[in-house]
Amino acid sequence: MPELPEVETVRRGIEPHIIDMRIKTLTLSSKKLRLPFPANMASKLQGQTIKSIARRGKYLLLHLSTAQNLIMHLGMSGRIQILHNTLINFHYNQSLNPKHNHVIFVFINGKTMVFNDPRRFGMVDLVADNDLWERPYLKHLGAEPLSNNFTAPYLKTCFKNKTASIKSALLDQRIIAGIGNIYANEALFDAYINPLCPAGMLDDMRIENLVYCIRKTLKAAIDAGGSSLRDHRQADGTLGYFQHHFKIYGRAEKVCLNTDCNEKICKIQQNGQSSFYCPQCQKL
DNA sequence: ACCAGCTCCTGCTTGC
DNA sequence: TGCAAGCAGGAGCTGG
Numbered sequence: 001m002p003e004l005p006e007v008e009t010v011r012r013g014i015e016p017h018i019i020d021m022r023i024k025t026l027t028l029s030s031k032k033l034r035l036p037f038p039a040n041m042a043s044k045l046q047g048q049t050i051k052s053i054a055r056r057g058k059y060l061l062l063h064l065s066t067a068q069n070l071i072m073h074l075g076m077s078g079r080i081q082i083l084h085n086t087l088i089n090f091h092y093n094q095s096l097n098p099k100h101n102h103v104i105f106v107f108i109n110g111k112t113m114v115f116n117d118p119r120r121f122g123m124v125d126l127v128a129d130n131d132l133w134e135r136p137y138l139k140h141l142g143a144e145p146l147s148n149n150f151t152a153p154y155l156k157t158c159f160k161n162k163t164a165s166i167k168s169a170l171l172d173q174r175i176i177a178g179i180g181n182i183y184a185n186e187a188l189f190d191a192y193i194n195p196l197c198p199a200g201m202l203d204d205m206r207i208e209n210l211v212y213c214i215r216k217t218l219k220a221a222i223d224a225g226g227s228s229l230r231d232h233r234q235a236d237g238t239l240g241y242f243q244h245h246f247k248i249y250g251r252a253e254k255v256c257l258n259t260d261c262n263e264k265i266c267k268i269q270q271n272g273q274s275s276f277y278c279p280q281c282q283k284l
Numbered sequence: 285a286c287c288a289g290c291t292c293c294t295g296c297t298t299g300c
Numbered sequence: 301t302g303c304a305a306g307c308a309g310g311a312g313c314t315g316g
Contacts, residue, residue, distance in 0.1 A: 034312090058310080075293090076294090076310065077308095117293095118293080118295070119293045119294050119308095119309090120293055121292075121309080122310095163286080163287080164288085171310085271287090272290075273308090273309060274307090274308080
């Protein structure tokens with residue numbers, strides 16, 4: 001599922017193809033994503049040039065020539081692909097089912113960018129510059145985990161008196177922007193913290209180490225090109241490969257990978273999501 | 285205010 | 301073989 005590293009991988013993958021590109025036509029599907037498409041989006045985007053592409057949490061922000069921003073969220077199963085020759089690639093590319101194409105950008109140079117999302121948990125929005133950070137889904141986002149704002153004192157303040165589990169706290173986008181279920185599991189394993197541990201119970205040393213482990217986990221995933229687990233592919237259509245490096249996610253009943261630990265990995269449900277942990281290594 | 289649980293959605297896997 | 305149930309989860313919403 002696209003989390004911060006996958007979204008960053010997509011951002012880097014599509015950036016060289018779309019910067020300074022003018023949109024010739026934009027086609028929208030009739031199906032609604034998590035939010036309906038903004039009114040007249042196709043006509044508003046036609047003729048605009050993409051000036052830059054940024055990321056905030058799991059959101060992609062495309063800055064347009066007319067002080068507007070196209071915002072995209074990949075949800076659970078969203079993909080973005082650049083197709084150099086529309087007809088040929090559509091025909092031979094088995095990975096994208098065209099019936100789940102929701103936004104098709106055709107640029108003046110003939111290149112095509114497709115937003116495809118079978119489960120339709122994704123989202124597309126169009127916002128003027130002066131309204132951008134007032135959008136509720138952006139306004140309340142917490143620290144970027146790879147920025148200088150993400151520090152142990154910051155996390156300590158967020159976790160103060162929190163009775164909710166550390167696992168659900170890591171998934172709270174108002175605290176940290178961009179972590180999803182997979183990397184929450186991986187970071188907690190790396191930090192030797194049990195996902196059931198109440199966030200407010202962590203002492204300074206463990207929080208310090210957790211900050212380090214979150215950064216390390218996310219950076220490693222970005223370096224590996226993002227995971228391609230189930231639905232994710234890089235922008236050029238090639239598979240990422242970080243899924244081979246999961247130390248804990250999806251390893252229920254398998255032996256813990258830590259040296260000298262022979263314990264079996266446990267799988268539990270927390271807030272409707274699967275958590276994996278080693279009961280020996282990860283302390284409450 | 286805070287927290288857990290439900291909901292949306294489709295495709296893959298599992299079980300009978 | 302075929303069908304149905306189960307599972308996957310990001311984020312917004314609801315109810316305790």
